[in-house]
Amino acid sequence: MAIEADDRPSDSPYIARVWRGYASGVERMTSIAVSTWEIVFWEHRGRIHVAVRGPETAASTAEVPDDSHSFGISFSHGTSMPHLPARRLVDTHVESPHVTERTFTLRGDEWELPSFENAEVFVARLARDGVLVRDPLVGDVVAGEPPRLGARSLQRRVAASTGLTQSAIRQIDRARHAAILLGEGVSPLDVVQRLGYYDQPHLSRSLTRFIGRTAKQLRRQDPAEPLSLLYKT
Secondary structure, eight states, X not given: OOEEEEEEOOSOTTEEEEEEEEEOSOOEEEEOOBSSOEEEEEEETTEXXXXXXXXXXXOXXXXXXXXXXXXXXXXXXXXXXXXXXXXXXXXXXXXXXXXXSSEEEETTEEEEOXXXXXXXXXXXXXXXXXXXEEOHHHHHHHTTOOOSSOHHHHHHHHHHHHSSXXXXXXXXXXXXXXXXXXXXXXXXXXXXXXXXXXXXXXXHHHHHHHTSSOHHHHHHOOTTSXXXXXXXX
């Protein structure tokens, strides 16, 4: 077997994506770069774990617990937790210090474990209690809307909310989009033209850095070491 994954969009402005997965018979996977952060819940050998995982700025290899179930909420650009500054989460994670079968601890408070189906209810509670805040300007700018601030002020807002620069976010998201297109059978040359890469070597460098695969590898895929969940951010 491999990693079976499912994901869905959300109507919450705080949420970019909700996903779940089951892994069996896979020792490791390639964890691809991602410009958003998430809360991840996973169960392995009867024990539940919870962690806040920050943006990942490069592809890496991650071990996969056998026969494990996982579920995650990926948050939109502009959403953050004041008690965990975004810059502290980049390329790392923070585990909840106390988790039971029904609850976990976040910001010193106890919360009921959410599910794939009720993620929006859980996130609304976090926002209502001030655990989550949202800067709509950051989300708009990352989505391509014209900036309403000077360049320096905007850079500070983006960095404070995401832990990344606008340039880093664009590069990561473009590489993810390129990987999706290549997996769908689009030729590398067409991907270069569609996404504004200078040439195929530029595309190749981006894929190697952020996805951990070449264009050829993405088109044939490798069941022995699958990619982490790939969707357009």
